[in-house]
Structures are given as structure tokens and as C-alpha cells.
Amino acid sequence: MSTTTTRIHPTTTALSSTVKHHHLLRPPHRHVVFPRRRMQTMAAAALQVCVKSSVTVPNKLGDCPFCQRVLLTLEEKHVPYELKLADLAHKPDWLLKINPEGKVPVVKLDDKWIADSDVITQILEDKYPEPPLTTPPDKASVYWAKIFSTFIGFLKSKDLNDGTEQALINQLSTFNDYLKINGPFVNGDQVCSVDLSLAPKMHHMEIALGHFKSWSVADSLPYVKSYIKSIFSRDSFTKTSALKEDIIAGWRPKVLG
Numbered sequence: 001m002s003t004t005t006t007r008i009h010p011t012t013t014a015l016s017s018t019v020k021h022h023h024l025l026r027p028p029h030r031h032v033v034f035p036r037r038r039m040q041t042m043a044a045a046a047l048q049v050c051v052k053s054s055v056t057v058p059n060k061l062g063d064c065p066f067c068q069r070v071l072l073t074l075e076e077k078h079v080p081y082e083l084k085l086a087d088l089a090h091k092p093d094w095l096l097k098i099n100p101e102g103k104v105p106v107v108k109l110d111d112k113w114i115a116d117s118d119v120i121t122q123i124l125e126d127k128y129p130e131p132p133l134t135t136p137p138d139k140a141s142v143y144w145a146k147i148f149s150t151f152i153g154f155l156k157s158k159d160l161n162d163g164t165e166q167a168l169i170n171q172l173s174t175f176n177d178y179l180k181i182n183g184p185f186v187n188g189d190q191v192c193s194v195d196l197s198l199a200p201k202m203h204h205m206e207i208a209l210g211h212f213k214s215w216s217v218a219d220s221l222p223y224v225k226s227y228i229k230s231i232f233s234r235d236s237f238t239k240t241s242a243l244k245e246d247i248i249a250g251w252r253p254k255v256l257g
């Protein structure tokens with residue numbers, strides 16, 4: 001981390017709303033006014049983060065949960081960043097140049113473009129250790145990852161009795177029991193890397209299942225419900241959250257197809 005960046009911990013509101021595009025530089029929407037010199041220093045220190053753009057509203061962040069995971073990590077660590085929005089339906093040449101796979105997120109770190117949210121968040125943890133977001137190995141269970149794939153199974157299912165809904169309920173019940181003892185977050189009182197990976201996926205689950213299946217997390221899972229409520233209401237989450245319409249548009253072809 002450069003000295004300049006360490007010294008300045010700007011409010012994330014000003015930072016996350018600065019959106020830089022590949023072909024045009026839009027003026028930042030400043031929610032907070034900073035002295036001129038301070039803004040310049042911030043701009044110089046900002047990491048470039050390439051993310052999926054919205055398909056429903058121009059110049060807005062899109063619905064990629066892996067991108068949001070990276071943005072949540074930057075927000076929680078108060079690291080300044082600039083967004084570069086990529087239209088994934090018409091992948092721009094600049095994206096393919098920095099990541100031939102054409103996937104996002106991609107972050108420029110030490111002059112190199114790095115892809116994959118697992119790799120990026122690990123580097124961010126090493127480079128910006130405060131506040132620590134590392135999850136102790138015994139709490140970084142594979143269970144949490146399965147919630148996402150189980151949700152997708154249920155979302156795509158066309159057979160009411162194929163067990164996919166019950167599979168999701170079982171996953172969430174296990175999580176509920178875990179949170180009851182270890183919560184409110186995966187690693188107790190402080191959010192950790194697993195929460196930041198899981199929260200965007202839970203958001204997709206809530207919006208997509210609500211829309212396509214009129215389904216919501218049952219009241220019998222109160223710890224999961226309050227987990228969702230508290231993590232979705234964090235500043236870091238509201239500032240990096242995908243639009244409901246984008247989440248629905250993103251899942252529609254997979255549900256209908």
C-alpha cells in the first residue's frame with residue numbers, strides 16, 4: 001500500500017460513486033466535499049476495478065456477485081477505487097486485452113491486471129491487512145459455498161417435487177444452526193471474507209427466488225433472516241449492491257431456458 005493511500009481513509013461514499021469508463025471519464029458524484037488536494041491524492045491512489053455494467057440502467061454497476069465481493073472487500077478496508085464498467089454482452093476490446101477470458105472482476109494491482117475474486121481478495125488481504133477479514137480455516141466451510149449452487153438448482157427447477165427446494169432449506173437450516181452458535185456473522189461479531197463472498201449470493205437468492213418463485217426465507221430460520229438483514233444494511237453493501245432489475249434480468253434466461 002502506498003504511503004499516500006495509508007494516510008488517507010476517505011469515506012467510501014465518495015469513492016465508490018466515482019465511475020470511470022473505458023471511453024469516457026464521467027465527473028464523480030460527490031456526496032462528500034473534500035479539500036482539492038485531498039481529492040487529487042485520492043484519485044491518484046484509487047485502484048482500477050473492472051466490473052460488469054448494468055443491463056437496465058446506463059453507467060451503473062451490474063449484477064455480478066463476484067464483482068460485488070471485491071468491491072465489498074475494498075469498501076470494508078477503506079481502499080479507494082475507480083470502477084471501469086464492462087458490457088459483458090458486447091465485451092469491449094480493452095477487457096479482452098486485460099483479461100483474455102473476458103471475465104470480471106479484474107483489478108489493477110501493482111501495474112498488473114489480476115482476475116478472479118478468490119485471487120484478488122487474497123491479494124487485497126495481504127496488501128491491505130487492516131481491518132483483517134481473514135476467516136479462520138475451521139469457519140471457512142465449504143457449506144456456505146453450497147448455498148449458492150443449491151439456490152441455482154432450485155431456481156432452475158421446473159418440477160415442484162424434485163427436492164431442490166428442500167435441498168436449499170436444508171443448507172439454510174445448517175447455516176441457521178451455525179449462526180445461532182457462532183453469529184451474528186460467520187466469524188462472530190466482525191464481518192469476514194466468507195460473509196463478503198456469501199452476501200452478494202444471498203442477495204441474488206432473495207431477489208431471484210422472490211421474483212420467479214414467490215419464495216422467501218422462512219421465519220423458522222431467524223438467524224439466517226437477521227444475517228441477511230444486517231449484512232444487506234451495511235454501508236459497504238448498499239453502495240455496491242446490484243439493482244433488483246439487473247439481478248432479475250440476469251437470471252431470466254437461465255430460469256426460462
Ligand SMILES: N[C@@H](CCC(=O)N[C@@H](CS)C(=O)NCC(=O)O)C(=O)O
Nearest residue numbers: 064065066102103104105116117118
Ligand atoms: N471465478 C470467477 C468468476 C467470475 C465470473 O464468472 N464473472 C462473470 C460475471 S458474474 C463473467 O465475467 N462472465 C463473463 C463470461 O463468462 O464470459 C471469480 O470469482 O471472479
